[in-house]
Amino acid sequence: MRIFIGAVLACLSFSVLAEQADPAALKAQLQDYYFDAARRGDVDMLNTFIESGYSLNTQDEKGYTALILAAYHGEGAYVDRLLAAGADACVQDKRGNTALMGAIFKGELKIAQRLLATDCNPDQRNGAGQTAAMYAGLFKRVELLDELKAKGADLNAEDAIGNSASRLASGEIRTPAPR
Template sequence: MDFYENIRSGKTEAVEQMLKQDPSLANQKDEKGFPPIVLATYNEQPEVSKVLLGHAADIDAKDVAGNTALMGVCFKGNLEIARLLINRGADVNARNFGGATPLIFAAMFNQLEITHLLLENGADKSMRDVKGNTAYTYAQKAENPKLQELLKP
């Protein structure tokens, strides 16, 4: 099984062994342009994510759309991995190529707990994407009063 398939499948020990043999794998993108940390977090593999970060994976590495691991987690809603990334120093105000931030993704996908976490860790709710929308704009579209209250300007 190849390195990226081991990441997707959560084969922590295999990933660890491959990284020991070739440390450069920690930041080598797959054939579709996805960094290992993005693959691990998007596939909800917290233990593999820890191994990658322990081998100096770039926590803010971007995929082909400019998304970071934290952005993907905010989209998918995995609070455990969101905490891991934030505790390890992920940029809570990173922007993808469309100007979206982790907070915008959390609001867009109605992720109340992750929104709380991001705000507690310095996420800027005034940031706008390329369409001019803030996280609050997306909270309004999600029709979640609690989310709207949190993100109110």
Template sequence: MNLFKSMLPTVALGLFVASSQAQPTHTAVKQPAQQELIDLYFAAARTGNHEVIQEFLKHGFPVDIKNHDGYTALMMASYYGHQDIVSTLIEQGADRCLRDHKGNTALMGAIFKLEWSIAKQLKNVDCDVNAKQTGQKTVAEFAKVIGQDEKLKQLLKE
């Protein structure tokens, strides 16, 4: 971990945050160093490297940054079953209702992978309020499509 810390000093993350805020929000172009940091952040969420996620967040890395597919670290950690990372991201203010480019939330990813303990953590927020108005699936509709509607009903009763 010391090697990682030396590769990711506070200054680098500070520059990332500052330059991200300075860029227009409509641009998808990122500096190569920024993209490398984003890739490391998502790799840590996908592989369950909690220590790396904590290091990023400690230095002010944007918790809800999205990758090229529209995924957030919360979505990745939920899908891959890393409950400790899910907890940390939620504690750091991760938005549970963000949707990827296909309209899926972190809760939907957890349900798809049958990660019910993570789904239980994520269900405490109603992300379906605007789903119908925007033409997106609700969690219940998603669960029904993948054959998990009964399990979701049980989860929601708890």
């Protein structure tokens, strides 16, 4: 019986060593933990990543960073901690959206105001040519629109189909012409 238990433990040890030997799998698992913590707002887990020197601007397959995910999911304390630790609020996902755009879209106004205090260009555009001000106008986030304007956002800048923040705020929405 001892030989059998010893053999099972040896097999388990080898499988654990084999899993640990794959750096790509370890990296993927760490990223999963990191992004899951952002979605849940697990600041204790974030602090562990920060203390270990983990890259705070790591992006997933869609280009999302922990800051983008935390802003989108309304995790204000997580957003604050990431920014205090040096996360870049200007990073764009693969569609060009930023954490600020995600916060405005979801109606996370306090988080959006915190992100407005960063050094990002207020007229930063996504892949469709839209700005954070356009999101604020579209979703009637008037207070944020005023703050974006005070920060220098061009409320008359247009996207590819002619929408501007000021037009969107007044309810005028242009859509692409039918093909």
